[in-house]
Amino acid sequence: MSEPTPNSEIPHNRGRIDTRAVHAGQVSDERNGALMTPVYFNSTYEQDSPGVPRQGYEYSRTTNPTRTALELNLASLESAEWGLCFASGLAAIASLLHRCKAGDRVVAGNDLYGGTHRLFTRCYGQFGIEFEFVDSTDLAAVEAALAKGNVRYLHLESPTNPLLRLADIEACAKLAHAAGALCVVDNTFATPYLQRPLELGADLVVHSLTKYLGGHSDVVGGAILGRDPKVRGEIAYYQNAVGAQFGPMDAFLVMRGTKTLAVRMERHCSNALAVARHLEASDLVDRVIYPGLTSHPQHELAGRQMSGFGGMVSFELSGGVDAGVAFCNATEVFTLAESLGGVESLIEVPPIMTHAAIPAQERRAAGLQDGLVRLSVGIEHVDDLLDDIDRGLAAAAKTLAKASVRS
Ligand SMILES: *Cc1c(COP(=O)(O)O)cnc(C)c1O
Numbered sequence: 001m002s003e004p005t006p007n008s009e010i011p012h013n014r015g016r017i018d019t020r021a022v023h024a025g026q027v028s029d030e031r032n033g034a035l036m037t038p039v040y041f042n043s044t045y046e047q048d049s050p051g052v053p054r055q056g057y058e059y060s061r062t063t064n065p066t067r068t069a070l071e072l073n074l075a076s077l078e079s080a081e082w083g084l085c086f087a088s089g090l091a092a093i094a095s096l097l098h099r100c101k102a103g104d105r106v107v108a109g110n111d112l113y114g115g116t117h118r119l120f121t122r123c124y125g126q127f128g129i130e131f132e133f134v135d136s137t138d139l140a141a142v143e144a145a146l147a148k149g150n151v152r153y154l155h156l157e158s159p160t161n162p163l164l165r166l167a168d169i170e171a172c173a174k175l176a177h178a179a180g181a182l183c184v185v186d187n188t189f190a191t192p193y194l195q196r197p198l199e200l201g202a203d204l205v206v207h208s209l210t211k212y213l214g215g216h217s218d219v220v221g222g223a224i225l226g227r228d229p230k231v232r233g234e235i236a237y238y239q240n241a242v243g244a245q246f247g248p249m250d251a252f253l254v255m256r257g258t259k260t261l262a263v264r265m266e267r268h269c270s271n272a273l274a275v276a277r278h279l280e281a282s283d284l285v286d287r288v289i290y291p292g293l294t295s296h297p298q299h300e301l302a303g304r305q306m307s308g309f310g311g312m313v314s315f316e317l318s319g320g321v322d323a324g325v326a327f328c329n330a331t332e333v334f335t336l337a338e339s340l341g342g343v344e345s346l347i348e349v350p351p352i353m354t355h356a357a358i359p360a361q362e363r364r365a366a367g368l369q370d371g372l373v374r375l376s377v378g379i380e381h382v383d384d385l386l387d388d389i390d391r392g393l394a395a396a397a398k399t400l401a402k403a404s405v406r407s
Pocket residue numbers: 088089090091113115116157161186188189207208209210211220221222
C-alpha cells in the first residue's frame with residue numbers, strides 16, 4: 001500500500017504510520033510544555049464575547065480538546081481528513097444510520113459482528129430502514145443487492161468475525177459508487193496499521209476503539225473516519241444532537257493505546273501466525289482459519305490489501321463443541337473471555353458465547369461449525385502461547401478418547 005498524502009491540518013502528521021501513531025495530533029501544552037495531551041474534564045468553555053468561543057469549544061457534547069487530539073491522531077492513521085469519536089463502536093455505527101430515512105436501504109455483509117446485526121435489524125429496521133445481508137466475498141451478490149436501488153451504504157467488515165473472511169474492498173467500493181452508495185468498512189479487526197480502506201476507495205471507516213486501537217481491554221469507544229467534509233458535517237450534527245459522546249478520560253486511554261499500535265500489531269501478527277501454524281500441524285484440528293496461512297481461501301487478496309494478517313485465529317476441533325469447551329477450560333495463558341484486541345490472549349467458543357444469539361441452523365449454514373474456537377492472540381512470549389495451545393489440545397484429545405470409549 002502507498003503512503004498517503006498527509007493532511008497538513010493535522011499537527012505533526014509526518015513520517016510513516018509508526019511515527020504518526022506516536023505524534024499525529026499531539027501538541028504539547030503552550031503554557032507549561034506538558035508533553036501529553038491533558039485530560040480536559042470540561043463540560044463548558046469560557047467565551048470571549050457572547051457567541052464567540054475562544055478556540056471553537058463551547059460544550060463538550062459537541063467537542064472536547066482531548067477528544068479532538070485523538071480524532072486527529074486516528075484520522076492521520078487511516079489517511080482520513082477527519083475523525084469523530086463516540087461512546088462505543090456501536091454508537092459510531094448508529095450515527096451513520098441517522099443520515100437514513102424510511103425506505104432507504106443498507107446492504108451489509110452477512111458475517112457481521114452480532115451487535116451490528118442487532119443494531120441494524122432490531123433498532124433501525126423498525127424505523128423503516130431496510131437491510132439486506134449478502135456474502136461480501138461474492139462480488140456478484142454484492143452487485144445484485146446494490147442494483148435494487150436506493151442504497152445509502154454498503155457496510156462491510158474485513159476480516160469478518162469469527163470466520164475471518166475478506167471482502168475485496170477496492171472492488172466493493174467501485175460497485176457501491178456505481179450504485180450511488182457510500183462504502184463503509186468496519187476496520188476493527190485489521191486496524192489502520194495493517195489495512196487502510198480509504199486508500200482502497202472506501203468512503204468511511206468505522207472502528208470499535210475498544211479492541212486493538214485501545215489495545216488494553218480497559219476502555220469502550222468508537223470512531224468514524226472519512227474524507228468528505230459534507231459527510232463529516234452531517235454525522236457531527238447528529239452526533240451532537242443525539243449525544244452518544246466519548247469522555248475525555250477514555251479518549252486519553254485510547255491515545256495511550258494508539259502510540260504503541262505499530263509494535264503491538266507486529267507482535268500480534270507474528271504470534272498469531274505461529275499459533276495458526278502450530279494448530280494446523282495437529283491431527284485434532286480439522287481446519288485453521290487465518291488469512292496469513294496459504295490454506296486460507298483468500299490468502300492472495302489478504303496479501304494485496306493488508307500489510308499483515310492480524311491477531312485473530314479461528315479453528316475447528318474434530319471433537320466438536322465438547323472438545324472446544326475442554327480446550328478452553330484447559331488453557332492457562334489464553335483467558336476465557338469475549339472481546340478481542342488487547343495485549344492479553346483470549347479464547348472463546350463463538351457458537352456458545354459471542355454468536356449464541358444466531359439460531360444453530362442459520363449459524364451452521366453460514367459456515368460457523370459447533371466446534372469452532374476463536375483466539376485473540378496477545379503479545380505474550382510465543383513459546384508460552386504454544387505451550388498453552390498444547391495444553392488445550394491434550395484436553396481436547398481426552399474428550400475424543402472418552403467419546404470413542406462410549407461408542
Ligand atoms: C466489538 C465490535 C464492534 C462494536 O464495538 P463496541 O465498542 O463494542 O460497541 C463493532 N464491530 C466489530 C468488528 C467489533 O469487533
